[in-house]
Each structure stands twice: as C-alpha cells, then as structure tokens.
Amino acid sequence: MKQRRAFSLVLAIIFSLVVAFSDLGTALYTSGLGSAVKAAGKQEQKFGRYYYEQLPEEAKGFYDAMYNMYVQGILKTGTEDYDLVKNGHVTSGQLEGYANGNTTLLSYMGAARDAFYADYPEIFYVDFSYLSLRVTKKGSEYCAYLGAGRSDNYFVRGFTSQKEVEAAIAEYEAKVNTIVEGAKKLVPEEGKSLAVEAGGGGGGAAFISHPSQQAS
Numbered sequence: 001m002k003q004r005r006a007f008s009l010v011l012a013i014i015f016s017l018v019v020a021f022s023d024l025g026t027a028l029y030t031s032g033l034g035s036a037v038k039a040a041g042k043q044e045q046k047f048g049r050y051y052y053e054q055l056p057e058e059a060k061g062f063y064d065a066m067y068n069m070y071v072q073g074i075l076k077t078g079t080e081d082y083d084l085v086k087n088g089h090v091t092s093g094q095l096e097g098y099a100n101g102n103t104t105l106l107s108y109m110g111a112a113r114d115a116f117y118a119d120y121p122e123i124f125y126v127d128f129s130y131l132s133l134r135v136t137k138k139g140s141e142y143c144a145y146l147g148a149g150r151s152d153n154y155f156v157r158g159f160t161s162q163k164e165v166e167a168a169i170a171e172y173e174a175k176v177n178t179i180v181e182g183a184k185k186l187v188p189e190e191g192k193s194l195a196v197e198a199g200g201g202g203g204g205a206a207f208i209s210h211p212s213q214q215a216s
Contacts, residue, residue, distance in 0.1 A: 051115035058105075061089040062112035065146055066131070067120075075126050076165045078155040081134070081147035095135055095142035109133045124172075125165045130154040 052063050065082055066075075074080045084090045090105070098105040117128045132149030135142060148154045159165050 049119055051118045055111060055115055056108070058094075059108040059112040059115070062109045062133075062146070063116050065089045066112065066116045069146065070120065070123060075123060075154075076162045076169075078126075078153035078159065078162065078165070079148055081145040084133075084144040084146060085142070090144050092142050095144055098135055099137070099142065106133060125156055125159050125168060126154055127156045128154070 052060065055063060061084075065084055065087065068087065069075050069082045074082055085092070085095070094105050113128050113131060117123070117126075130148060130151045131146060131154045132151070134145045134147060134149055136145075137143065153160075155165070159168070
C-alpha cells in the first residue's frame with residue numbers, strides 16, 4: 001500500500017535524477033535511484049496522514065473508521081456498512097446530541113471524509129460524497145453506521161461490483177509495477193543522455209491513469 005502511494009513521488013524524483021546525473025555514468029545513476037527510493041519512503045512516513053493531523057480529535061474517529069473500512073476491504077464492496085459504535089468511534093452522548101438536532105457530529109464526519117480522501121487518493125473506486133452517516137435507535141441504545149445510506153452504493157460511476165473494483169486495482173498495480181521495473185532497468189549508453197532515452201526523445205515522462213479514468 002505504501003509503495004503504491006509513494007510511487008508518484010518516486011517517479012518524479014527518478015526523472016529529476018535522470019536529468020541531473022545522466023552524464024555522470026551508471027554508478028552515479030544507480031546510487032541516485034537508491035537515494036530517491038529512500039527519500040520517497042521518508043516522505044511517505046512523514047506526510048502519509050498529513051490531513052489527518054489537521055483534524056480535531058472528534059473528527060479523527062470518523063477518519064479512523066474509514067481507514068478500517070479501507071484495510072478490511074469493506075470499501076471494495078461498495079455497499080457494506082461499518083458499525084461506529086461497536087468499534088468505538090463515537091459515543092452514545094454524541095449520538096444523542098445528533099438525534100436532538102446538534103449537527104456538530106455531521107460536520108466532523110464531513111471534515112474526516114474530505115481529509116481521508118485527500119490522504120488516500122489511490123482509493124479511486126469510491127465516491128466519498130456517497131459515504132454517509134446513518135444513526136438509528138434500538139430501544140434506548142443509539143446505533144451509528146458509515147455506509148451508502150439511501151444510495152445504492154458508494155462506488156464512483158463505472159463500478160457496480162467488488163469484482164470490477166478488484167480487477168481495476170489489479171490492472172492499475174500492474175501498470176505501476178511495469179513502470180517501476182522499467183525505471184530500474186534504465187542504464188545510460190556511453191555518449192547518450194539518459195534523460196532523452198527515458199523521455200522517449202521528446203522530453204516526456206510516463207504517467208499512469210486509473211482504469212476508471214480511461215475512455216471506454
């Protein structure tokens with residue numbers, strides 16, 4: 001997961017090193033590539049949850065819930081709910097206030113949702129505007145869930161099932177791996193600029209689009 005999230009940064013650093021060190025030979029390029037990967041890892045560790053750190057504590061509970069939905073594979077289903085009370089993300093007092101018309105909890109939910117998507121843009125298959133807070137009451141106990149609410153699902157347009165999502169993720173990861181492996185194999189020939197070779201002679205760079213963004 002972290003490798004995929006750091007890939008864009010790695011790619012940018014790699015091509016910067018290509019331009020800067022293309023005339024210094026293979027050894028220096030290889031050293032620079034290793035440094036680029038290490039630098040990207042540090043950046044990922046430092047900034048991986050940048051927007052999370054900007055949230056008030058009350059909103060972080062919703063963010064943590066979305067993260068759990070992500071790592072547990074719930075978001076891939078497009079329909080499965082996540083129990084906020086059972087998993088300790090909200091209190092009965094907060095839900096009682098919400099039921100009595102206090103919209104603060106809803107504001108925290110919205111802020112957390114925006115922050116989570118900003119920190120995890122690789123979750124390209126979820127339309128977070130459809131991820132809703134649903135509060136119910138069973139007897140004297142309040143229940144709260146994150147899920148599709150009144151919508152059929154919380155997928156972006158173009159996805160209708162978990163199978164389609166997993167296929168799109170596999171396709172995307174295959175493209176990432178192909179470009180990463182290709183970058184590792186770049187070796188400058190004597191008398192040639194690696195920057196020209198990497199850019200295909202036109203100074204361009206390789207970019208990856210998510211399968212959901214490609215024209216049908």
